[in-house]
Amino acid sequence: VDLEERILAANEARARHNREHFLSAGVLAVNVMGSPGSGKTAVLEGTARALRGSRRLLALAGDLTTDLDARRLEGAGIRSRSISTGSACHLDAEMVHHAVHDLALAGGDYLFIENVGNLVCPAVFDLGQAVNVVVLSVTEGPDKPLKYPVMFRKADAVLLAKADLLPALPGVRLEDYLDNLARVAPEPRVWPVAALTAGGLEPWIDWLETRRAELSGAWVAEGLEV
């Protein structure tokens, strides 16, 4: 436990450094978390389509061994780097620090950090992000917020992905997801989305843009162009 605390403290220090770096580069850093196959990459592909021509998107994609997600994101027009975690089940601030230096933030508006597919450990390792987003597929079952409360408590927004599949899931109701999210997070910000068909992404995009506008006050104070 003592060792765990030391690891987390070292991570916090590095995350603070990343946060300053993101602030001075004028990018909104978004930590995107969720189960394997929840739809994280598809949400970012849809986000890239929606913001094409108006914002410059960057991404880091964390994975144990492949760069499949980074290549999908590149294909969607997002300048991306893959982070191979080896056997680690989450990204940490040090990994992000290294990858960001390779990616180069200059000129970017958003930095999406797609974490390793996992509802446990990514929630406790700060990366220096401005906001946390959890992508939860409606195929996973509405008990997930209760079973992984730390993850959902830390979420600034939850995207209920693959919502177009709800009619194919007998007995699964959107209200049950909303009720269980409300039990672990006081004011959950939740939107059903169907990223593959670009359905329901508008509130999410609006929220991102609002968060970016909020941060721009800090960027102006730092003498940055927004």
Add this chain to the structure above:
Amino acid sequence: VDLEERILAANEARARHNREHFLSAGVLAVNVMGSPGSGKTAVLEGTARALRGSRRLLALAGDLTTDLDARRLEGAGIRSRSISTGSACHLDAEMVHHAVHDLALAGGDYLFIENVGNLVCPAVFDLGQAVNVVVLSVTEGPDKPLKYPVMFRKADAVLLAKADLLPALPGVRLEDYLDNLARVAPEPRVWPVAALTAGGLEPWIDWLETRRAELSGAWVAEGLEV
């Protein structure tokens, strides 16, 4: 890394003890792994229905904080105990050791150990099980074996769950799952199942019974009734 090796070595020793305990109790211990919401509990509920009246089933259900799965398994007629891992993203042999003493193995035929929903860490912590099973939902996407190769390489069997949803998933083909599994595991044993509708469970049940029959030789050698 040195600490990690010491933790794993201590776990191995405890797992060997568990394995002897399962052997002398005459139960086949099955480590059931998979993403959150992949369908692990539903598969075990379906297995309980299929084996009702012929085999006595026991289960341990690992979860961060709730006993929701253990209660579902009890409802399906499986004598069950829940293991709360707190912040740990996987079960370890010590947790299983304690829970098994509380559960009491006497009279059981199968012990299903439902791991925490996670495709990374559960694969590297031996619990003393006789077989590893991975439940992968077809909604998760066919790239998962490539992205989480350690998990799928250690699997003695893979259940492709929620297979009845395939017609609702445009562009997702069963062959892609089978091809990618074959790329990481030399001879993957894979069955599509739809546990909620009891579809396709027969090959899985037959395989379990065969594994149990194989182990019975060892039980006979130990002087146990099979």
